[in-house]
Amino acid sequence: MRTKLFAVAVAALFAASPALAQQKLKIGFITTLSGPLGVIGKHMKDSVELALDHLNRKVGGLETEVVYGDDQAKPDVGLQVAKEMMQKDNVDIVAGIIWSNVMLAVVPAVTETGRIMVGTNAGASPLAGAQCNERYFSTSWNNDxxxxxxxxxxxxxxxxxxxxxxxxxxxxxxxxxxxxxxxxxxxxxxxxxxxxxxxxxxxxxxxxxxxxxxxxxxxxxxxxxxxxxxxxxxxxxxxxxxxxxxxxxxxxxxxxxxxxxxxxxxxFWSPDLKVPASQKYVADFQKKYGHLPVFYGAQSYDGILLIDSAVRAVKGKVKDTKGMIAAMRKANYDSIRGKFTFNVNHHPIQNxxxxxxxxxxxxxxxxxxxxxxxxxxxxxxxxxxxxxxx
Amino acid sequence: MRAHAQLIFWAVLVAALALLPPVVGVLHEPFYVELVRRVMIFAIAAASLNLILGYGGLVSFGHAAYLGIGGYAVGILSFYGMNSGWLQWPVAIGASALVALAIGAVSIRASGMYFIMITLAFTQMLYYLGISIEEFGGDDGMRIKTRSQFSGLIDLADPVASYYLVLVLMFGTIYLVHRIARSRFGMVLRAAKSNEARSRAIGFSPYSYRLCAFTIAGALCGLAGALLANHTAYITPDFMHWTRSGEIMFMVILGGVASSAGPLLGALVLLVFETLLAGWTEHWQVILGPLLVLSVIFFRTGLAGIIPGAGDE
Amino acid sequence: MPPLTLVFEQLLNGVQFGVMLFLMAAGLTLVFGIMNFVNLAHGSFYMIGAYLTLAAVQWSGNYIAGVVLGLAGTLLVGMLVEVVALRTLYARDHLDHVLATFGLILFFNELVAIIWGRTLLDFPRPEWLRGHVEIFAGSRYPFYRAVVILVGLAVGAGLWYVVTRTRLGMLIRAGASNRTMIAALGVNVRLLYTVVFGFGCALAGLAGLMAGPIYAVLPGMGEMILIQVFVVIVIGGLGSIRGAFVGALLVGIVDTLGRAFLRPLLATMISPTAADSAGPALASMLIYLLMALVLAVRPEGLFPSRGR
CATH class of the missing domain: 3.40.50.2300 (Response regulator)
Known part of the structure; x- marks a missing residue:
């Protein structure tokens, strides 16, 4: 009896999140927010928020919620955060990540659930080469x-x-x-x-x-x-x-x-790049936060726009992974780097x-x-x- | 009466942990299986530290080293295509025991603060070693493509199956540490902690007992490392970072030094609390920090001291 | 640059790094020697010293005034922490010290991040501290670093004088060897401890504010140097100022020379590619090896303090 009561109590304690409305898009965004390295994460988070402002908080026309996760720059913490997002918050897409080691740990865990992962900074070469994955896209570059x-x-x-x-x-x-x-x-x-x-x-x-x-x-x-x-x-x-x-x-x-x-x-990018989408991003970022953005942020802003273009193309059917991948491969959006195409490995071909x-x-x-x-x-x-x- | 309370405590604990997967399965909250599995892996590490820290009085500030060695043993063998857990895990445990033996042999002669610092220094060396070995990813660490294979007996990629394996190993470790602490060997260890001169006088040289305990603790923590590597499917020198040693140490203290349930309670509360706080504010460390200080000042017995039946004897 | 000049300049670099370590180590070892207290959060006061001084320099517009205010501020914060949190822990074992001060590290790093942000800050140095000195022909040594060396040596001498020649120093030494006795003699031990702790923090703050213009000012900057400082005091012998001084110079010089010459040296013995990978790894471990070596020969450090 006691045991049962305890189990129920545990269950009640853990059952915090309410059921999801279906017309909603949930994006999990992982970056480093705490500790000395959190300054980069702040730029990325601010840029994601700016992208949401520009899209009237509707990515691909769907009511959007972004769940932010702090990886503390540790691969195992990043992995845990990603799993929490997928299993507890039921995010549809995971994005972000600054560090190669965190990325290498998280990408397999996200993609094996059938979800799409959009990397917005780390450029680990294995993910561009032998470990490339049809559900993994990068809006940054490869390290070297x-x-x-x-x-x-x-x-x-x-x-x-x-x-x-x-x-x-x-x-x-x-x-x-x-x-x-x-x-x-x-x-x-x-x-x-x-x-x-x-x-x-x-x-x-x-x-x-x-x-x-x-x-x-x-x-x-x-x-x-x-x-x-x-x-x-x-x-x-x-x-x-x-x-x-x-x-x-x-x-x-x-x-x-x-x-x-x-x-x-x-x-590949600098705030003075003469591309309309970039100029809009830089001007509005400065207006909102009072300082210049950095490429970490630009890539993250870009990541949200990429997701937006794909969700629009599949008319909100985010679970249609094949359709999403096909749409993302087109890179059909106003990128901050200007018009570009994805290489076969889902990394941008860019200047x-x-x-x-x-x-x-x-x-x-x-x-x-x-x-x-x-x-x-x-x-x-x-x-x-x-x-x-x- | 106390024995009765203890029985109830452990029964509730075992039942709650055993029932967690089906309960969260019904609630569609599989994340908690992951979280609690991680908690239990750290509980193994903390229980192993408790053997030397709690019962032996050896404040090792470098216990994360064995987490790293255990993890790297699995990772390196898997890198060379040897995925059998029957090979990986004994290597993880054996390598950790060997390193612990070597570090212990040098460190245990030092005492007090010197011991704390020298164990820290050795772990720092291993940390820098991990960073500089390019073959195994250096600072980036290395992905483990295939988790340890046990001739098809258990699939570690299955979250629930591996949860139960960790559960069994954790209670096994806790029980083992409990038995060691109450054996004749453990008595000598504890006697040397409370009064070194007296235990020498009655004819025991604490050195060899301590070294033996230090090696056992390293071996058990190596097992935790092998489990952690399978849990994350990833290894990195970060397993050996000095703050990680601090965290494991804190789990032991928070839970209650020299108590069987302490390491588990400490790991549970610290990790769950960290996860909750981090979800609430990015400035969670500003809250966690003072809580650590307060718990050290006012909470001397640890959690095991306040939960009925969780304490020993 | 002739080889001898190079070696000399690297030695100077080692001394300069050693002096910074000494300022940190002095406070830590003093607190340990007297209160038998292990303060992991010592690096936090290094950070607080840098931040407070930077803020005070910007507020007052005067470098010297900023330094004085910054040091006073660090002293006060240190004393406050001692009174509020640490005082009750003296009677406990080292384990409790390590954990409580581990908590303080988390707290202070995050607090600084909340107040000043996580961005690295620029700590400008006044015009009169810029430029170079030519110690001998062909060497261009940054004037600021030369000043750091001089300040460090002066503080070392001052500390030696205070501890061995003044009444306060006498109380400190007495308190270290027999607390009950000096309390019975009517000395306010609590106050003495608070003062000593604050003073140790101010020394760390001095190291921090001098480090500001050379390194970056950022949350967590203290932990980057903390572990090396522990190595210093363990090598020197816990509780010994003299040991901290010798240990700091030893660690500073060994680390610097190791970084500069170990790889070229290895390259003459093993293949250059092997030296390329072994050199840097070995250089980062050198001070820990040094510590293990010293402890193997002298388990209580080079200058074990008496009565402990």
Whole structure:
């Protein structure tokens, strides 16, 4: 008797969510919201909210609810959040995710339930290659495409004697591999630093002793801010030009300010991109939140628009997975990157640009400005490993 | 009377956990099977830590290392195409035991704060090792494509079947730790905790007893690691992050040090609470933090001390 | 750059990193030596020092005034935390200390994120702290880092003076060896503890505010350095200021030289590709290996404090 009562109590405790109305679309959006890395997640969440505003809170014409989940940048937590969304909140589609490791853990779990997953940042190469999946779409890029573009640019410029620095983890090595795929000149030295390192003075001293012609780095998040501050503190800004990927962006510039000036980056998008959909997104984002958006946000905004286009195409029949996939493959919407097509592996074929940090409006922080197009309609290096047939 | 209360407590606990899958199945809330399975895996890790921390007084701040080793054992073997659980799990347990033996042999000579820090340092080393091994994904970790195979006896990809397997293993672990703590071996361990000099005086050298307990705890936590790897189908160096060691430690304290039910209660309350809070506000840590402090200050007996029948003796 | 200059400059880098570690370690080891209290949340005061100073500099428009206000603020926050939360825990075992202060870490990181946001903040350094010094021909050492070294050494000397030559230092040493005795002699031990704790926090705050312009100011910045600080005090011997100083310099120099020279050194012994993968991994583990080595030889650290 006691046991039974207890079981009923447990059941009552757990039965919190009410039954769903059918005319509704539920999207689960996973990103990192807590902890020091939550700043990126905030940009993504804000951009999703902006997309919902633009769509009058109706994605594909359906009443929409977005459930946000915090993965704490941990794969197992991300997986748990995804399962909670699918099993408890009954979301129809899962989207988001910043980190490759979280993505690699979550994608199989989502797609094996028959749901569609839209990745809006992490670009793990296995998902573009051998592990590609018909229910997984990306509105971002593959990790090493940006360094490929930078490598191509530096190769074209005939820059020689490059010093390479990156954190000692998978993405760091991927970035350097991508760089070297297109840059064929001399590399003075290739140095991997501890992941999460804060002081780079020792590495900077080593670098100076080698007198390279240029420096290529990949230092995402806090590591980049620390590296750049110390780099310009050491007075190397004017001496050895610095080229980077995923190091300087609209999140880090407010923290480094003038130390960013003169920095080269490569990317598929920048707030100054002259594409109407992008300009609308940037203007309204600034109006709503008072600061510039960053590519993490742009991709997330784009992800919601992609879902919107597909749900419209299937007339709200979200459960029609085949129809959804076919509609998504058309990429029939006004993307922030302009018109583009999906490759066979469901990753965009898109342009990559060279960006430079230049002085912003008087009294304001520097801004990134597009200098030139490095790649037109660039495909990632892995799609040939993807066995998907359209 | 107390024995009676204990019996009721454990009966209710076992029944509630055993009945969970059918109940949430009826309610169409399968997520709770996932959540509670995760809770029970961490309860195994916490129970293993309780053996050395609760009964042995060895405050290991690096227990997550064995979670990682157990997980990586499964992941690495599966990477090389060896998916048999009959092979993977014993390797996970054995490798964890070996590493624990090595770490213990060096650390146990240190005491107090030194012991806390040296166990932390060893786990940090393993964490950095995990990050720098590219073959197994480095920092990204590695997906486990096929879960451990047990000659078709049980399908770990089936949430309910694996739930019951974890359930059985968890109660098995709790019972094993309970038996060890009350054996002659456990008596020596506990005696050395309360008074090292006296236990030396009566002729026991605590070192070998502690090392043995440390190794057993590592082995049991390695099992939890193998289960966690099968639960997430993914392994990452994050299993070994120092905050993870802190969480496991907190489960033991919250539940009640040196009590059999403590680790399970602590894991249950912490993880369920974390999930609820995180769903409510992204600033959940600002609430969880002070609660940890308050529970340490005012809640010395842990949950096992306030729930009738949950305490021991 | 001649090789000798390079080695010298790397040594200087090591000393500078060591000095930062020392400022953190001094407060931690002081609190441990006297109250026998383990404070995992020490890194939070490093963070609080940086944030409060940044806010005060922006508010007052003056760097020095900001530093003074920031340090005073950190001292007050530290004393407040001691009175509200930690005081009752002194009599408990280390386990309770670790857990309660683990909770404080979560709290402070999130609180800072709520107040200042999660964005990394720029901590500008005043004009007069920019530029370089040429210690000898060909070396360009950032002036700010040179100042950090000097401040750290000055604080170290000051601490030595306070602890060994003043009445307060006498009370501190007495309190460390026999609490009951000095309480019986009419010393307000509670107040003494609160002051010492606040003082230790202010030292961490000093490290934080000096780190601000070099590193980034962000929630959780304290935990990035905390583990290394623990390694320092364990190597040095818990409770010993002298040990913290020696340990900090040792860790700073070993870590820096390891990062700079380990990989090239390995490359002369094993194949360059093997060195490329082993070098960085080994460099990150070096200080932990150092600690294991020291503890294997001297289980109580280099300078075990007496009476414990």
């Amino acid at each position: 495409q940006s360094p490929e573009a930078l490598g191509k640019y530096m190769q074209d410029q005939g820059i020689n004697d490059v010093y390479v620095l990156a954190p000692n983890y998978q993405a760091g090595k991927d970035m350097v591999a991508g760089f070297k795929r297109y840059y064929k000149g001399r590399i003075v030295d290739e140095v991997y630093t501890r992941f999460g390192q804060t002081d780079y003075q020792a590495e900077i001293t080593q670098l100076r002793s080698k007198s390279p012609k240029a420096v290529f780095v990949f230092y995402p998040g806090g590591m980049g801010i620390q590296f750049l501050k110390q780099y310009s503190e050491a007075g190397l800004r004017g001496t050895y030009p610095l080229y980077s990927v995923f190091t300087v962006d609209e999140i880090s510039i407010p923290a480094i300010k003038h130390a960013a000036l003169g920095q080269y980056e490569a990317r 990559f640009y060279l960006l430079k940090a230049v002085a912003g409006p008087a009294g304001k922080d520097p801004v990134l400005e597009i200098q030139q197009t490095v790649f037109k309609n660039h495909k990632d290096a892995y799609y040939k490993d993807c066995k998907m047939k359209w």
